Amino acid sequence: MRLGAHAETFLERLAFRLNLGPKPLADTQAAFQFARIIMAASKAGLFEALHDGGRTAQEIAAARSTDPQATEKVLDALLAHGYLGYRDGRYKLNRLSRKWLLADSPHTVVHKLDFQEIEWRWTEGFDQWLYDGTARDMHRTLSPEEWRRYQWGMRDLSTAPAKELARRAPVPKGAEVLLDIGGSHGFYSVELCRRHPGLTATVLELPEAIPIAVEILARESMGDRVVHRAGNALEDDLGVGTCDAVLIANLIHHFDADQNLRLAQKVARALRPGGVLLVMDAMRIDSPADADQPSRRLGAVLDVYFALTSTSGTWSVEAVHNWQRAAGLSPLRPIWLQTMPGAALLSAVRSN
């Protein structure tokens, strides 16, 4: 997945090829301003105001108590970038905004946009971090309100990949016990349990995450098939030979190499013979020589972001496979997720 500005017309392509326009401004000024326009529109409920049909800018402003002139400008910016449609003087939702930007859509990302306000503030620390390398350990510094916005944001982010992961993960036939480490809202477990009728899941989460995570999970009506357990994956004993599958989704980027190796070893002990470790995350390059691989671009950006916010960063396929092998597991071929370009499912099997 390539981030940033892309040429659409012949002249734009030519200008890019000849390096005539300032790409760094497209990658920064236009990108961050439009990012904030989408977030502000979502927060103010401009998309919700179009839920039941097209409206004029004045009607939307009146419905959301926003300034009419400012509202019109924001709507036009959204229109120019394909986030809205326009007909007979009325703005309306299109496929994109109806799917992702309404709170009651099963695919909504409005909670993630809300959490991004916090992430936005964190990224202002890049300058200082670049000099002193001092990271913010986000899980130790979140306020209760930030924990709520974080867990809801993660829930939004999981919707599409959770369904794909459940469909493609090599869960052993007849599997009964799943441990979902750092599973937050539990939606990956929910989808895996829906896919595998004999499966029940325990979501191991930090105590601070539990109240909101439990509330989010309750909406799925999974009863005792998916439950939470408060704990710490780095400190807790995970048992011996009790699990058919262990999922670690979007967690290894919070841990350093030694912590990930020790976690893989604990998981290997917790698996039954034939059991599988499922690691899902955005993947970074293994060496600068691989930097042009499209599948590693998301991981390259998140590597910097998680180094700032969580003391670690993204990891390469090779690094994950090395931990899995060192733990006595046999890695399977990576499965690259279509619903989250740049993220892969790296599974490994315990053979005996």
Ligand SMILES: C[S@@+](CC[C@H](N)C(=O)[O-])C[C@H]1O[C@@H](n2cnc3c(N)ncnc32)[C@H](O)[C@@H]1O
């Ligand atoms: C980025 S979120 C991923 C949530 C979920 N797995 C997903 O993919 O949507 C990371 C989660 O791991 C949890 N976590 C972080 N450190 C942990 C630890 N040491 N033990 C258990 N959970 C942890 C966090 O509370 C957070 O909910």
